[in-house]
Amino acid sequence: MVTIKDVARVADVSPSTVSRVVRGEGKVGKKCRAKVQKVIDEMGYRPNTNARALVSRRSELVGIVTPALHKPFFGSIAFGAETAARQKSFQVMMRNSHNDPEHEIDAINSFREHGCENIILHSKSGSVDDLKDLAEKIPGLVFINRFIPELASRCVWLDNVSGGRMTADYLYSQGHRDIALVSLNLNNDQEERIRGVRQFFQSKGIPIPEENIVEHSPVKDVVSNIEEYCVYAVKELYKRNANFTAIVAYNDEMAVCLMNALFDIGKRVPEDVSVMGFDDLDIAHKCRPALTTIRYPIIEMSEYATKLSLQMTLEKEDIVQRTHLFMPSLVVRKSVKKIDL
Amino acid sequence: MVTIKDVARVADVSPSTVSRVVRGEGKVGKKCRAKVQKVIDEMGYRPNTNARALVSRRSELVGIVTPALHKPFFGSIAFGAETAARQKSFQVMMRNSHNDPEHEIDAINSFREHGCENIILHSKSGSVDDLKDLAEKIPGLVFINRFIPELASRCVWLDNVSGGRMTADYLYSQGHRDIALVSLNLNNDQEERIRGVRQFFQSKGIPIPEENIVEHSPVKDVVSNIEEYCVYAVKELYKRNANFTAIVAYNDEMAVCLMNALFDIGKRVPEDVSVMGFDDLDIAHKCRPALTTIRYPIIEMSEYATKLSLQMTLEKEDIVQRTHLFMPSLVVRKSVKKIDL
DNA sequence: CTGTTAGCGCGTTCAA
DNA sequence: TTGAACGCGCTAACAG
Numbered sequence A, B: 001m002v003t004i005k006d007v008a009r010v011a012d013v014s015p016s017t018v019s020r021v022v023r024g025e026g027k028v029g030k031k032c033r034a035k036v037q038k039v040i041d042e043m044g045y046r047p048n049t050n051a052r053a054l055v056s057r058r059s060e061l062v063g064i065v066t067p068a069l070h071k072p073f074f075g076s077i078a079f080g081a082e083t084a085a086r087q088k089s090f091q092v093m094m095r096n097s098h099n100d101p102e103h104e105i106d107a108i109n110s111f112r113e114h115g116c117e118n119i120i121l122h123s124k125s126g127s128v129d130d131l132k133d134l135a136e137k138i139p140g141l142v143f144i145n146r147f148i149p150e151l152a153s154r155c156v157w158l159d160n161v162s163g164g165r166m167t168a169d170y171l172y173s174q175g176h177r178d179i180a181l182v183s184l185n186l187n188n189d190q191e192e193r194i195r196g197v198r199q200f201f202q203s204k205g206i207p208i209p210e211e212n213i214v215e216h217s218p219v220k221d222v223v224s225n226i227e228e229y230c231v232y233a234v235k236e237l238y239k240r241n242a243n244f245t246a247i248v249a250y251n252d253e254m255a256v257c258l259m260n261a262l263f264d265i266g267k268r269v270p271e272d273v274s275v276m277g278f279d280d281l282d283i284a285h286k287c288r289p290a291l292t293t294i295r296y297p298i299i300e301m302s303e304y305a306t307k308l309s310l311q312m313t314l315e316k317e318d319i320v321q322r323t324h325l326f327m328p329s330l331v332v333r334k335s336v337k338k339i340d341l
Numbered sequence C: 001c002t003g004t005t006a007g008c009g010c011g012t013t014c015a016a
Numbered sequence D: 001t002t003g004a005a006c007g008c009g010c011t012a013a014c015a016g
Helices: A004-011 A015-023 A030-043 A049-056 A072-087 A101-113 A128-137 A149-154 A160-173 A188-203 A223-239 A252-264 A282-286 A298-314 B004-011 B015-023 B030-043 B049-056 B072-087 B101-113 B128-137 B149-154 B160-173 B188-203 B223-239 B252-264 B282-286 B298-314
Strands: A061-066 A091-096 A118-121 A140-144 A155-158 A179-182 A246-249 A274-276 A293-295 A324-326 A329-331 B061-066 B091-096 B118-121 B140-144 B155-158 B179-182 B246-249 B274-276 B293-295 B324-326 B329-331
Touching (some): A072 A118, A091 A101, A101 A118, A101 A128, A118 A298, A128 A140, A140 A149, A140 A298, A155 A298, A160 A293, A160 A329, A252 A274, A252 B282, A282 B282, B061 B101, B061 B298, B072 B091, B072 B118, B072 B298, B101 B118, B160 B188, B160 B274, B179 B223, B246 B252, B252 B282
Parallel strands (some): A061 A118, A140 A155, B061 B091, B061 B118, B140 B155
Antiparallel strands (some): A091 B091, B293 B329
């Protein structure tokens, strides 16, 4: 491995000069710089990041923690983070948390041992106190998809309530007045989305009856078994004699499973029942009928979050404290029928 | 940040002793070890991996290079690699290559600057010579989903030909004799899968006519536009007056798009045309009709590849040189009709 | 069994 | 504008 000393020897200058050339900082004579650069190129010298991190105490690393990378939503977070990181020549480290707060803490500690102070954390279950402690210790910690009021300037999140409202607004515009909601009491998102839907219909004087909402699973580990849950949810709605023309699903994955469950009991989408999703994943336009949904700009958000983190640790000037709230948007496809009133 | 010296001072021992305790190596008195460990715990000491890597020249890092992490197939590679890496307390670094060999090399060089010598590379387009050069320099480089004969012991790959044969075998068993193939000339995989299908039918005395194969796209950037390509492919097959009862798609994504394209021109799957995929992604059991496909055990493979890489750099004893060929398997769902002969 | 010494490769003083 | 000296935190070799 060729070191800074080797280059210095060959170029007949001191290591400090090579260092200055490499970093493009400090005063170096034009000819001298050219000479050194030539040797660097010829020898294929690349600085040792470990030595660099050791002395400068910064590692040019971005760490991301998400529940499970094989899910496209979280893979998108990784994708976006890498895109933004690479623009600043940062490398990306990643860990799966499996939605376990202990894993999250563990991952973050590991990152820090590597000198990584830019961390993008997707945590739905970590306690606010723990996260506040972390934020104090880690200048570049940014939360994605979670809003913590005390840490507002570090949260990159989506307006789920508006998303819910958009859903409701669109369904209303298509003539739907009786809505069912199928969700899962996993985190706050679904609660906010439901709130948005309710708010909208409330404002139209149409309250949504309790029996039209399914959000509790009879079994424990639903996450790995959305399909089964959706079969249950559909059955449950009909068992309760709920009156609805459209189902609002927590997200696209659930929406697709609900469409399948409906199909299996002979209901057609959208002819008999309309369905709406949330996220706008790939599957939303690959399923049939193509899913009308709310777009969650997750790649953009994760790029933004990464840039924000980098800014917080890199920029000398103070950053304007502000919120980082993204808005979802409606994507109309084929899963909602227009009802003539 | 608490260093090894701090611990040493408080515990009233030398830094070396602390180092020995931390690493669990070398001889340390029982009482002494306990005392040091106590201080470590109390002070929350965590070794600085950069300093460690600098002196030991090893970094406990696994690097993975895949085309794009937001695609579930590649996200699965990352997921599996992280699972295996964590078992050995290794961290994972990742980069998107966007299928560009230059990006791949660049990513690998960056990894190496971090002292990372365990690299899992998913490269379809890199030249064999370049990869051989890399392999020589990097002891822990493992190729996933690519077989290079000269580097056989570092390749973790799938038997695509058998996958093709399984596809053909199953279709044949369901009474299909006229097969169409829709694929894309991106890499070797599709060629191998097609070969498997052809081999099988050849052995039954049923050659597949050329007009039943669509594998070239009229436009350039198909990767980001599979749907359009599938619409084209279906049209093309009918335009050619190809005679077929089943379509074998390159992978699940394409299969789903083909089903949609068929649906859009009024053909029902599987009543009018049967369709088979490859990969067994999530979407294969979420689409309707649920897709009969060939399972690609990618998470297991990526875990295996990571363990293999770790073995190659960690284990003192010589590793038995052998191949790492995985077999796909048939997953029967609903997209293939049984034809009575 | 434990401590001392000497670097790993680099960035950062401070002098020249 | 350039160079020499020092130390980041740690491990490894050696001495005791």
